[in-house]
Amino acid sequence: MTVPRRALAPGYTISRVIKGGWQLAGGHGAVERTRAHADMTAFVEAGITTFDCADIYTGVEELIGEFVATRSSGEVQVHTKCVPDLDRLATLASQELEALIDRSRRRLRVEALDLVQFHWWDYAQGDWMTALETLARLCERGSIRHLGLTNFDTPSVERMLRAGVPIVSHQVQYSLLDRRPAHAMAPQCAPHGVGLLCYGALAGGFLGRRWLGRPEPQEPLENRSLTKYKLIIDETGGWARFQALLTLLDAIASRHGVGIGAVAVAWVLAQPGVAAVIAGARDASHLADTVAGATLQLTTEDRAQLEAFLSESPVPPGDVYALERDREGRHGRIMRYNLNAPGSGSTPPVAAGRTDIPRV
Numbered sequence: 001m002t003v004p005r006r007a008l009a010p011g012y013t014i015s016r017v018i019k020g021g022w023q024l025a026g027g028h029g030a031v032e033r034t035r036a037h038a039d040m041t042a043f044v045e046a047g048i049t050t051f052d053c054a055d056i057y058t059g060v061e062e063l064i065g066e067f068v069a070t071r072s073s074g075e076v077q078v079h080t081k082c083v084p085d086l087d088r089l090a091t092l093a094s095q096e097l098e099a100l101i102d103r104s105r106r107r108l109r110v111e112a113l114d115l116v117q118f119h120w121w122d123y124a125q126g127d128w129m130t131a132l133e134t135l136a137r138l139c140e141r142g143s144i145r146h147l148g149l150t151n152f153d154t155p156s157v158e159r160m161l162r163a164g165v166p167i168v169s170h171q172v173q174y175s176l177l178d179r180r181p182a183h184a185m186a187p188q189c190a191p192h193g194v195g196l197l198c199y200g201a202l203a204g205g206f207l208g209r210r211w212l213g214r215p216e217p218q219e220p221l222e223n224r225s226l227t228k229y230k231l232i233i234d235e236t237g238g239w240a241r242f243q244a245l246l247t248l249l250d251a252i253a254s255r256h257g258v259g260i261g262a263v264a265v266a267w268v269l270a271q272p273g274v275a276a277v278i279a280g281a282r283d284a285s286h287l288a289d290t291v292a293g294a295t296l297q298l299t300t301e302d303r304a305q306l307e308a309f310l311s312e313s314p315v316p317p318g319d320v321y322a323l324e325r326d327r328e329g330r331h332g333r334i335m336r337y338n339l340n341a342p343g344s345g346s347t348p349p350v351a352a353g354r355t356d357i358p359r360v
């Protein structure tokens, strides 16, 4: 079984399933370096050669950088994110942005970052367009190969595209539960060749057999992902409706001899405008099923059953990331906005004994 690949830009190809790195940042349990590197090897050998991380995922760029240094050149593609702190937006200078990029290059041990996905917490603060133009200049200078976005709304993406900023991808939440990108974002991005890279496809693990028939979990949930995606379940009809979806997915998965997660991944990959699914992984325990999802072809019957179910299911309101952008709302309140500040960051990512991750 081979994981399909896709050109994200001329001369730049990625695997259609990307290994997500947030799960190695400390909020999903302790991380052990040797084990994490062995898992990365397993993903690459299974054909998932593209990794996602961010400058705000504590220790993850370093962990991936150490791994990439052991592989042959070009074998692994690493997508990071540039996420300036909320507290810095109002007066962010281009030198500061450039310093963030240089730090990611050092941590990832590369001359040029394969893809930088730009995020801006608050449109009302500072000048995100100027910041994006700074990143575009760094592309021309060779410290960034390709420029992408994450969590921008449709009008902002339209403005960037009209201004001719060379965007190749947009990372957004897209799943059987969260179908917000289908309304405006996907139709807008597709004609410009901007591929959607989709997180949340597994709803943090909720879209798995483990949750079938289980009672509604109560806070505090086990990890940061479950906390985030339980809110999405609440927006889309609640726990009873979610259990009905899992029951349907289980029936489809059984017909194909795969897990529910594979069906969830396959559904997102089949949506118009989707370039890849970013599947979060704490370890390699779901790897075989995730790879199965990369190649699974849903039948006409599968699609018709899902379509009938989804046509009666609520979609979270608004544009992509609209709920999350409200910092006072339920979705915004759980996020951390200043993880790039010196001394900030989530829990150290590695179990006791690991003290040698360089801090910048």
Ligand SMILES: NC(=O)c1ccc[n+]([C@@H]2O[C@H](COP(=O)([O-])OP(=O)(O)OC[C@H]3O[C@@H](n4cnc5c(N)ncnc54)[C@H](OP(=O)(O)O)[C@@H]3O)[C@@H](O)[C@H]2O)c1
Pocket (backbone or CB within 6 Å): 019, 020, 021, 022, 023, 052, 053, 150, 151, 171, 172, 198, 199, 200, 201, 202, 203, 204, 205, 206, 207, 208, 209, 225, 259, 260, 261, 262, 278, 279, 280, 281, 282, 283, 286, 287, 289, 290
């Ligand atoms: N741009 C953004 O704002 C943003 C936000 C969130 C995430 N991301 C990126 O997207 C990546 C994905 O994270 P996510 O939050 O979207 O989580 P996700 O991919 O929806 O869920 C990941 C979790 O699902 C479970 N899982 C993985 N494969 C599975 C399978 N085949 N079947 C059943 N369960 C499976 C695992 O949980 P268990 O190990 O507990 O079973 C895993 O930790 C992150 O690592 C990060 O790189 C970006």
